[in-house]
Amino acid sequence: MKHPFPFSAIVGQDEMKQAMILTAIDPSIGGVLVFGERGTGKSTAVRALAGLLPPIRVVKDCPVHCARPEDCPDWAVLDDISTHDIPTPVVDLPLGASEDRVTGALDIEKALSKGEKAFQPGLFAQANRGYLYIDEVNLLEDHIVDLLLDVAQSGENVVEREGLSIRHPARFVLVGSGNPEEGELRPQLLDRFGLSVDVTSPTDIEERVQVIKRRDAYENDHSAFMLRWQAEDAALRDRIVTARQTLADLKTPDAALRVVAELCINLGSDGLRGELTLLKAARAYAAFRDDTVLTRMHIRATAALALLHRLRRDPLDEAGSGARVERIVQETLDA
Amino acid sequence: MTPWERATLALKLLSIDPQRLGGMVVRARVGPARDALLGTMDAIEMPCVRLHPHMGTQVLDGEVDLSATLSGGTLVRQRGLLDRPPSLFILPMAERAEPALSARLGQALDAGHSHALLALDEGSEEGETVPLALQDRTAFHVALDGIAMSDLAPIDLPQDTVALRRLARAVHVPDDILEDMVMLANAVGITSLRAPGFTLNAAQCHAALHGRDVVEQSDVSAAVALIYAHRATKLPDQPEDQTQPPEKPPDAPDDPAQTAQPNDILLDAITAALPPDALVDLSTRGPRRATGSGSGARRTGNRRGRPLPARQGPNANAARVDLIATLRAAIPWQTLRKRADPARNGPIFRQSDLRKKRYDALSDRLLIFTVDASGSAAMSRLAEAKGAVELMLAQAYARRDHVALVSYRGNAAEVLLSPTRSLVQTKRRLAAIPGGGATPLASGLAAAMDLAQTAAQKGLTPTVILLADGRANIARDGSADRALAHADATKLATKIAAARCDALVIDTTNRPEKTLRQLAQHMAAKYIPLPRADAKRVSGAISASLAE
Known part of the structure; x- marks a missing residue:
């Protein structure tokens, strides 16, 4: 698997990049919705974002990436409670995902083969303290949207099904992208996104040529290209980390x-x-x-x-x- | 270039670098031309994997193999198709692909550029096409319909594709040629930046194929003809079509894209590749149909809706397993099975025990507005009819209905908007309906019925809403024969009734028109006369009768 396209190498689309950086600085802003035509670099930017985020410290065996052992949900089996650093999770919610996959459900394998009642965490658990990315968010099935609305608001995933009663923290930054021509977004879901950006294809020829050139370099001259831009990504990451500290002391008159x-x-x-x-x-x-x-x-x-x-x-x-x-x-x- | 030569060239370029070019859409019904093209696919040095448009995404991503897990007692995972080494996916009946599948495939094509896609589009109708998400991610689009047997020439694909690919990727592209490519994309209204990217790669492949190490004008012309022709939304000298989606900021005239003239040679290449009726197509091409959640919903799915009794299913992997029902089915056998296999702990399951959950979901509704835009209506009530449709749209938005728009005037009907949920598009189309001309009622009904039938096949529940003003005076063949026109309209009305399609006739003449009442009876439709109504009343009448 190739490294994703570096964030700093994305040409133009300053608003979109800006919005993503702001949520990285303060995750409580509540996510970004990127709406725009096809081929404007929406998903490229989200995938690139993963490389930009500072790592988080988590308990090794915690299925929901808790920072301290005492925060871990009681149903989790914790053999190793030492902590280590992992990259900030950026989890994809695929359009066809089933409810079980999203919220987590009874672990069918254990239930049927061993007769044990165990919980298999879903995407919400994986995305805790990270990002949940939905491509083509306006095409998402209504019943998944319903699940999402509740969890995105409360920050807690509650599973009450098949004899399970499970709850775990699910605080994530929601990032959605879509093409408005294909359908509208329910206003309730729209509300859950903190920021929204409309992206359009750059109309400036120079800029468009630059996009094609960089893409070509990314593919043909991968290592040199990554070397050049990963340095810029690192600088940007440092700025984000510094900004997080500055934020606490910022005066609001x-x-x-x-x-x-x-x-x-x-x-x-x-x-x-x-x-x-x-x-x-x-x-x-x-x-x-x-x-x-x-x-x-x-x-x-x-x-x-x-x-x-x-x-x-x-x-x-x-x-x-x-x-x-x-x-x-x-x-x-x-x- | 004949269509067959075009297809051949596309295939040659694709065989050189399938990963960079993403793939190809082949629009053709099953036939010798398609077979001939597919027969040469083996030469592409990638394993081929056939998909099916109704495949669940779990097949692509891999999942737990439930029956193997159960019988073995240990977790067995199936490898997903996307986890395979780079392969060429062949998607037959691509026009039927579900949104979830096309979105997932699109993501796979984007990520790392390792897979390629060959989408076989067998659509017969205008609106039935490969999902746009896939069209945008594959470089080529070839149509094979109308190619005669005698046109078919054998295809000899390049032999050493691996070496050619290496050469192609090293081919130099001069900056001015690159700029030409990008400028042309802009000039013909292609907003996606994937298209120029594909053109770059295709031109490189074309140059390598001809043994050149620098891209020449001819390479770009060939690439542009293959890649831009089907994506173009306007011709450069045409004014921007007001119904086209991209919203240019008002200060756009200053930007260089508009003033810079694209290279004429390239423009000729793409114009030559445009099919003869492309211009007609361009001006009437509506936004493609929305594929929002639910538009394809089967009536008895296994994902959502009101629960139905669980069923024993051969394909339990794709569905949710109903645990309780499965246990209930397995328990009576436990003693017997334990005796046969005393060493095993816990209950013993067989594949035959699996029960899958089923749900009964209501399918989405599609409102097909069929609006009379003839001269008589234009004089009196067209504005009111438009207003009524707009009010209805606001309600459709609340209920998440799909809407489609058909208007009839002159001597033909026109589908102004294929089924969509995008209200902005609908409103724009509606406002742009021109009025005037005769009343080809039968053609309007025929168009509405076609839409209704296509929609019903996709699982929508169509309702035809006819806003008529006066009697038909143009027959379906276009002749101005009142008697024939009336007979045609009646015939179609009976057909609509026979298709069990819900219908509603709104009579907007100043005095209720007897023939329209009869027409409604033939359609088994509710008849609402609205002499001197305003938009609010029309809309109120529709919602009242739909609510019944």
């Missing part, structure tokens, strides 16, 4: 809070979730830039990412909310 609230009211976004996400995203952005105080500039830069998909949308409206957000952001921040 009341004036900034007021601007955020005002912005959300003016836009008429549903609920307080938008406000909270915008605040977190803006703070993460400030930390990434190594600033010490949250200012209007940070809010302006992240407003569209955090709010675009939260506006009460007429289902027949031609998705023209981008311009509206831009206008209101302009008005509110310049007031």
Whole structure:
């Protein structure tokens, strides 16, 4: 298996990259939804993200990657409770996945061959403390979406079936990508994503040529290409780690809070979730830039990412909310 | 280049570097041409694996072999097809591939570029095509229909493909040629960046095939003709079709892609490769049908819905095992089986004990709006009808129904929108319906019925909603003969009733029209006269009668 395409080598698509970096700095922002046409590098970016994330420290035998032995779920069989570092898990949720596979279910092998009642963890367990990636998220079967909605909100996976009563932590950053032409996303699921990005194919010829060239180099001259870009990825990873530390000391003046609230009211976004996400995203952005105080500039830069998909949308409206957000952001921040 | 030469060239290039080129879509019914093409596939130096469009993704990814596990008492895993060494997957009846399968295959083609795909598209209808996710990831698309036996020439694939592949990957591509390729893709409205990537690789293969180590104009022309022709969404000198999906920002005119002129030679190559009716196709090509969850849902699936009694199943691997029912089936035999095999602990299971879960799922509904856009309607009620459909769309959105749009005017009907859930597309199409001309009611009904039947085969429940204004005056053959037109419409109405397709006739004439009431009776449809109605009333009437 080849290394995935390096994150820093992705040409353009700055908004998408930005959004992903912000969730890496503060996972509680709650994930990214990337919507756009085919062949714009959506899945390339998500796969590249895995190489960018700092490792996490986990208990060796813990099926849900807990940091400390006392956090591990009681049903897990722990033979080895020493800790070690693993890469941040980025788990794929395939479209055709069965409910059992996603939530985990009775371990059929053990049940039938040994007569034991044991739990086989599913994708939610694997994705704990990491990322859960759904390609073509708008084509996901409704019953899987239902499972996802609940878990993404509560951070806990509850399995009550076939005589099992199991719960375990399932906190993950949800990353979805899809092509809006193929179907819409249920508004409830839309809500679960912290940030959303619309990607379009670059229209600049130079940029497009650059994409083709880099792809060609990645395939033909793999090791040299990786050597060149992995260094940049490492630098970016260091920035993310530093930003995580800066984030704790970042000052949030009341004036900034007021601007955020005002912005959300003016836009008429549903609920307080938008406000909270915008605040977190803006703070993460400030930390990434190594600033010490949250200012209007940070809010302006992240407003569209955090709010675009939260506006009460007429289902027949031609998705023209981008311009509206831009206008209101302009008005509110310049007031 | 004849279609057969085109196919031959595509196959030659593919045989050189199947992994980089991703594969090929072959659109053809079973026939000598397809057989001849497939017969040469053995020459490709990759193991071939046949798939089936209804295969579950667990076959691709591997899973626990339940029956072997049970009889052996230890965990036996089946290796998934995707875990095999790089192979050429052959997907027959690719137009029937389920979204989950095509998405998984697409991911596999993306990851590491080790597998290749040959999708055999046997679709007969306009809308029945290979899922776009797969079309985008395979370089070539060849159509073999209409090739006569006499056109078939033997294909001699290059012998030493391994050496050629090595050569091809080292072929140099000058920067200006690369720029031409990218610019042309932009000019013909190809947004996906995979296409220029494929073109680069195909041009390299073409150059290697002709013993060159630098890509020349002719290589690019050949590659462009094979790769861009079927992806093009517009011709460069055409204004951007307003119904095309990509939304260009308003400041687009300044960007170099629009002003820069693509290389004319390349453009000629691609125009020559476009089928003669391509332009018609381009202007009417709707967004392809949505493949959202549920559009293919069998009525009795084994994944979701209301539980049905468990069944003994030969293919228990693909389904969820109903443990309780399985245990219940196995328990009576335990004493007997223990006697035969006293050393074993725990209950002893045989394959025959396995019971799989079944569910009864409601299939999704498809609303086919058939709108009269003739002159009389345009004068009075077309705007109202459009408004009503829009209101209905908002409700369809809430209920997650699929919608399709057919309009009839002049001397033919037109499917403006194949079944989709994308409301934005529907609304755009709807707003763009032009009015005027005669009333070919029969053609409208025929188009609606075709859609209904295709949809029913896919597991949707179609409902035809006819918004008619006045009686038919154009027959199906296009002649302006009122009596014949009336007879045609009646005939089709009876057919719709015979197909047991739900229907609704909304009469939007100023005074209720007797012939329309009769037509509704023939269709076994509910008849709703709406003299001087507004959009809200039309929509209200529809939802009231659908709710019954």
